[in-house]
Amino acid sequence: MDDHQTLRRDLRLALKRKELFLEYQPIVAGRSIAGYEALLRWRHPVFGLVPPVTFIPIAEADGLMPEIGVLALRQACTDALNWPQHQSIAVNLSPAQFLSADLTDSISQTLDAIGFPAERLILEITESVLLERTINNLDILNILKLLGIRIALDDFGTEYSSLSYLKNFPFDYIKIDKYFISDLIENENSRTIVDFVIGLAHGLGMAVTAEGVETEQQARWLIEKGCDHLQGYFFGRPMGAAAVESFNGIWDKN
Ligand code: C2E
Ligand code: CA
Ligand code: CA
Ligand code: CA
Numbered sequence: 001m002d003d004h005q006t007l008r009r010d011l012r013l014a015l016k017r018k019e020l021f022l023e024y025q026p027i028v029a030g031r032s033i034a035g036y037e038a039l040l041r042w043r044h045p046v047f048g049l050v051p052p053v054t055f056i057p058i059a060e061a062d063g064l065m066p067e068i069g070v071l072a073l074r075q076a077c078t079d080a081l082n083w084p085q086h087q088s089i090a091v092n093l094s095p096a097q098f099l100s101a102d103l104t105d106s107i108s109q110t111l112d113a114i115g116f117p118a119e120r121l122i123l124e125i126t127e128s129v130l131l132e133r134t135i136n137n138l139d140i141l142n143i144l145k146l147l148g149i150r151i152a153l154d155d156f157g158t159e160y161s162s163l164s165y166l167k168n169f170p171f172d173y174i175k176i177d178k179y180f181i182s183d184l185i186e187n188e189n190s191r192t193i194v195d196f197v198i199g200l201a202h203g204l205g206m207a208v209t210a211e212g213v214e215t216e217q218q219a220r221w222l223i224e225k226g227c228d229h230l231q232g233y234f235f236g237r238p239m240g241a242a243a244v245e246s247f248n249g250i251w252d253k254n
Pocket of ligand 1: 025038039040051052053056072091092093094154155178211212213214231232233234238
């Protein structure tokens with residue numbers, strides 16, 4: 001059995017053995033932490049930490065993603081209940097989750113069960129999520145918005161980037177992929193694109209998050225251009241739930 005097949009087999013067990021957990025990465029607005037993005041981790045008993053880019057596609061293909069997604073949402077909201085009320089929690093939605101028939105019911109039941117305000121939840125979706133089903137994607141997003149949940153368009157610029165998505169869907173945030181942020185300072189094309197996307201988003205009444213901000217120079221440039229939210233190793237790496245509370249404590253003192 002090759003590694004891939006081993007991982008496939010073990011992923012089912014991982015759910016039972018509770019080997020999956022979340023880390024949280026801060027998202028910064030001005031001098032405060034606007035919230036955190038929840039990122040899935042798998043601590044495999046033999047292979048150690050398996051990255052989400054490896055196991056999430058397996059979970060998608062094997063039909064495990066709706067179940068993992070519900071667990072992740074529940075855990076993220078439970079942890080975020082302990083944080084300051086102004087902080088949001090961003091949770092990634094996979095295509096399979098988005099396609100599951102009971103998505104909106106399942107999300108609102110989870111929120112109700114935990115007593116977590118929908119206004120503090122941001123769901124991150126990629127354009128490929130919207131490609132899968134064209135008929136009632138807009139209905140689903142509108143129901144989520146009616147519940148009070150905000151929607152972020154993730155990885156903007158790396159997929160199809162059809163502007164029709166921006167015209168037709170009610171996003172609250174556009175997340176510019178780190179592909180454009182990592183070489184901002186050296187690459188004029190990246191700067192032109194990022195500057196344009198910030199203006200475009202603001203013109204449409206959407207806020208912008210830059211991801212993959214690793215240096216102070218990148219952060220300064222983005223702030224000067226009016227980028228609303230910044231996320232990346234420069235501010236903080238993904239961390240365990242326990243570390244979030246001390247991280248918040250340090251920032252509060254600033
Ligand atoms: P993403 O949603 O675009 O998440 C951002 C990725 O960039 C994360 O990788 C994060 O750790 C990484 N990152 C953040 N700041 C920096 C930086 O300054 N420099 C660099 N080089 N990287 C940075 P991660 O945690 O490995 O996650 C990879 C992808 O896996 C995510 O991309 C997302 O597509 C998927 N993923 C992670 N957790 C979940 C989840 O709970 N559900 C779903 N459906 N997908 C998830
Ligand atoms: Ca994301
Ligand atoms: Ca992203
Ligand atoms: Ca990504």
